[in-house]
Amino acid sequence: MRVEIDRVGVTLGGREVVHEASFVVEPGELVGLVGPNGSGKSSLLRTLYRAVRPSAGAVRVGGDDVLTLSSREAARRVAVMLQDPSTEFDLDVYETVLLGRGPHHSSFGRDTAQDVAIVEEALRNTEVDDLGGRMVATLSGGQRQRVMLARALAQRSPVLVLDEPSNHLDISHQHDLMSTVRGLGRTVIAALHDLNLAAQYCDRVVVLAAGRVVADGAPAAVLTPDLIRATFAIDVRVLGDPPVLAFRPLPRAVTRTSAPVPSST
Template sequence: MRVEIDDVTVALGGREVVRNASLTVEPGEVVGLLGPNGSGKSSLLRTLYRAVKPRSGAVRLDGGEIRHLSGRQVARSVAVMLQDPPTDFDLSVEETVLLGRAPHHASFGRDTADDLRIVADAMQRAEITDLGDRMVATLSGGQRQRVMLARALAQESPVLVLDEPSNHLDISHQHELMSTVRNLGRTVIAALHDLNLASQYCDRVVVLSDGRVVAAGAPATVFTADLIRTVFDVDVHILGDADAPVFAFHRLAGITPAPPDNRTEELRTESSFRS
C-alpha cells in the first residue's frame, strides 16, 4: 500500500509542531523518520492513524484520503506500535495479541481457527510464545514492547507504523525487531532515534528539524557529518563502507555539560539510602 503525506501541517495547543511536511512511501518500503526530540516525528506519524487531524494538507493511502475512511477501514489498513506500551492491561499476552484481529471481525465476532493461527505466528515472530498465559501488567518494558509488536503483526495491515519501536529493548531485540519488520514485505514507517539502526534497516530516511523535513533519501546519502552536526548537535565519525555506514558520536567541542540540579542530587541520595 502506498502512503502519501502531502504538505501536512499539524498544530497542538495552538503551536505548529509539523510544518508543510511531505513524503511518499512506496509499497513494501521501509522508511525511517529521524530528528531530535520535539522535531515532530510522532505528531506526523499520528496523522497516519487519525490520532491527530492535520491543520492543513492531506494523508492518502493508495490515493484515497484517510479522512474519508471509517475507523475500521483505517485499522484494517494501518497497524500501530507505540513507543510506550500501556501498563494497565488486565489481559493475558495471548488475549492482547488477539486484539489485533478485532478490525477483521464483525461486532462481537468469535475468534476463528485462522485468527488463532495468525496470533500464534505473530507471537513466534516477536519471540513471546512462552509468555502467552502471563498477564501483560506483570511484564517488563521490553517484554510489553514485543507484545505490542505481535499485536501489530497479528493485525495483518498492509501499513505498519512504529513510533520508537526499539524503546525498552536490549540491543539483541532491537535488531531482531527491525530485522522482522524489514522482512515483512509491508509498507513500514518508523520513528527512530538510532541512526545506526536506520542505516542498517531502512530503505530511505526522512530527517525532521523543528517540524520541517530537512533531508530525505538513502541513509548513506542523507547522514552526512554536516547534517548530523546541524540537526543533532553532535560530532560524528562515519565508519564502514559507503553503502552501510556506522556512526560513532561525541559531544560538540565547546559545549559544557549543564551543572547538576541540586534537588535532583538530593533525591538521588535519598533514594540510595532508602534502597
C-alpha cells in the first residue's frame, strides 16, 4: 500500500516541529527515516497513525487521507510498533499481542481460531512465544520491544510504522528485527538511529533535519560523509566492502549548529 506524505507540517505547543515534509513510500518498500534528536522524526510518524493531526498538508495511505478514515479502518491499514506501552494495569504477553486483532473486530466480536493462529505466528516470528503468560511489566526492554513488534505484526496491516524499533535490542536481535521486517513484503517506514542498520536494510533513506526533509534516496547516495557531517555533526569515514560507516566525534570547538561542510573526505 502506497504512503504519501504531502507537504506535512506539525505544530506542537505553538512550535513548528515539522515543516512541509514530503516523500512517498511505494508499496513493499522499506524506508528509513533518519535525523538527529529533535529533528521531527517521531512527530512526523505520529501523523501516520493519527496520534497527531498535521497542521498543514496531508498524509495519504492507499490513496485516502488518514484523517478521513474511521479509526478502525486506519488501524487496519497502518500498524505501529511503539516504544513503550503503559503498564499501570498490566496485560500478559499473549493478551498484549491479541490487542493487535482489535481493529478487525466489531464491538461484540469474539476471538476466532484465526485470531489465535495469527497471534501465535506473530509470537513465533518475534521469538517471544516462550513468554506468553508473562506480564509485560516484568520483561526486559528488549523483550518488551519484541512483544510490541509481535502486536504490530498481528494487526496484519499492509503498512508498518516502526519508531526506534531497535534501541533496546542486542546486536543479533537488531538484525533479526530488520530482516524479519524486510521479509514481510509490507510497506515499512522506520525511524532509525543506527545509520549502518539503515544503510544495510533500507531501500531508501529520508533524512530529516530541523523538521525539514534534506535528502531522500538510496542509502549509498544519501548517507555520504558530507551530509552526515552537516546533519549529525559527526565525522565519518566509509570503510570496506560492503561499506560500513565509521564515526569519530568532531573537535569540541565545532558545535552542532556550526558544523562545517568539508570540501573532501
